[in-house]
Amino acid sequence: MKQVRCPNCGFFCQKYGKTRYDLQRWHCKQCKFTFINSYDKTIQSFQSFLKWLFGKGTQKGMVGQGRSFRRHTTMFWDYWALPPKVEMPSKVIYVDGIYLARKACILIACNDTYVLGWYLCRYENARAWEALLNRIAAPIVVVTDGGTGFHKAVKKAWPKTKLQRCIFHAFQQVKRYTTTRPKTIAGVELYGIAKELFHIKTQEDARSWVQSISAWKIKHRKFLAETTTDDNGTIRPKHERLLKAENSLNILVRNGNLFTYLNDAFDFKCPSTNNRIEGGINAQLRAVLRNHRGMTIERRIKAVFWWCYMHSPNPLSLKEILEVMPTNKSISTIYNTMNERSKLEASISTWGDAIVWSDLHFYDKSFNSSWD
Incomplete structure (x- = not known):
C-alpha cells in the first residue's frame, strides 16, 4: 500500500481513525498534525479532456450522453495554452497560417x-508575423507559402535567415490565373513552365527554367501587349491574368526566394515545399475541428492552442499546466489593470513631465533669485 506523507513536514503518517463521513484520518507523529488525505481528480479530468479533444469520440457516445464529462471538464475551457520561448535554433522552420473564421x-x-x-491575429500581416518570429531563435532557412507581410517581418526579426518560397504554392498561384485548361497558346505554355518547377533539381535546371520564362515573354510579346477598353472607358491589358501569372514568377526569381533549396552551401537537405506544416499540422488541426464541429470560435481557438502546446518541444506536466497557464479571469484582470493605468496616465502627468512653470520662476519682488 502507498504510504501517506504529512503535507506539513513530509514524514510518513499513520492511520488515525475515520471521520463521521467514513473518510480515513491520518496523523503525523513528528509534527502532531492530523488531516484527511483527499484525492484530487482534477488531473484525471484534465487528462480525459485532452484525450477527448484530440480524439474522434463524441460526448453523445459517453455514459449519460456526456453530462458528467461536461460537468468535470468545463473548467478547462477557461485556460489558455501559451507558446514557449524557443532559444534552441533549428536549421529549417516552416510557417503558415490557418483561418478559423473570417477574422480569426x-x-x-x-x-x-x-x-x-x-x-492569434485577425489576419496575416507583418506585425503579427513579427510577434510570432520574435519568440523563436532564428533558423538557417524558413519555408513559407508567401503569406501577406511575412517577407517584411522576416527581414526585421530574422535578418540573416534565408527565405524559401514553397514551389507548390508558387505553382498554385500561376494555376489560379491560367486555370488547368488555358484557352490560349501562351496560357498553355506558361502553365507548362510552372509545372516544370517540380522537376528542378540542380542550379543548371534553375537557370534553364528562368531562361524559358524570358523566351516565353519574347515569343508572345505582341499577344501580351494587346489592350481592351472596359465599361468605364479605361484602357486595360487584354490578357491581364497571364501578365499577373508571369509577374508572380518573376518577382520570386528577382528576390532569390524560389531556388534557395539548391544552395550548395547548406550541410543539410533544404526542403522546397511547405508540406511539413500543411500535412503534418494544419491537416491535423482541421481534423480536430471537424471531429468536434459546433464549438464556438473561442473554443476552436483554444483547441488549436492546446494541440500546438502538447506538440511543442517541452510541454509541462498536467499539474504544472494548471498552475502556470493563465485563465480568462486572470487575463481579464490584467487587461482591466492596464486599462485603468492607461486612463490614469492620460489624466495625470508622469514623473518628470509634471514641472510647473511657477516652480522655477518667481515674480515676488521680496524674493531675490540670482539665477532666474
Whole structure:
C-alpha cells in the first residue's frame, strides 16, 4: 500500500481513525498534525479532456450522453495554452497560417519535429508575423507559402535567415490565373513552365527554367501587349491574368526566394515545399475541428492552442499546466489593470513631465533669485 506523507513536514503518517463521513484520518507523529488525505481528480479530468479533444469520440457516445464529462471538464475551457520561448535554433522552420473564421487566424511555426510557436491575429500581416518570429531563435532557412507581410517581418526579426518560397504554392498561384485548361497558346505554355518547377533539381535546371520564362515573354510579346477598353472607358491589358501569372514568377526569381533549396552551401537537405506544416499540422488541426464541429470560435481557438502546446518541444506536466497557464479571469484582470493605468496616465502627468512653470520662476519682488 502507498504510504501517506504529512503535507506539513513530509514524514510518513499513520492511520488515525475515520471521520463521521467514513473518510480515513491520518496523523503525523513528528509534527502532531492530523488531516484527511483527499484525492484530487482534477488531473484525471484534465487528462480525459485532452484525450477527448484530440480524439474522434463524441460526448453523445459517453455514459449519460456526456453530462458528467461536461460537468468535470468545463473548467478547462477557461485556460489558455501559451507558446514557449524557443532559444534552441533549428536549421529549417516552416510557417503558415490557418483561418478559423473570417477574422480569426492563427499563425504557426514548426520544425521537422515540434510546433515551435503560434500567434492569434485577425489576419496575416507583418506585425503579427513579427510577434510570432520574435519568440523563436532564428533558423538557417524558413519555408513559407508567401503569406501577406511575412517577407517584411522576416527581414526585421530574422535578418540573416534565408527565405524559401514553397514551389507548390508558387505553382498554385500561376494555376489560379491560367486555370488547368488555358484557352490560349501562351496560357498553355506558361502553365507548362510552372509545372516544370517540380522537376528542378540542380542550379543548371534553375537557370534553364528562368531562361524559358524570358523566351516565353519574347515569343508572345505582341499577344501580351494587346489592350481592351472596359465599361468605364479605361484602357486595360487584354490578357491581364497571364501578365499577373508571369509577374508572380518573376518577382520570386528577382528576390532569390524560389531556388534557395539548391544552395550548395547548406550541410543539410533544404526542403522546397511547405508540406511539413500543411500535412503534418494544419491537416491535423482541421481534423480536430471537424471531429468536434459546433464549438464556438473561442473554443476552436483554444483547441488549436492546446494541440500546438502538447506538440511543442517541452510541454509541462498536467499539474504544472494548471498552475502556470493563465485563465480568462486572470487575463481579464490584467487587461482591466492596464486599462485603468492607461486612463490614469492620460489624466495625470508622469514623473518628470509634471514641472510647473511657477516652480522655477518667481515674480515676488521680496524674493531675490540670482539665477532666474
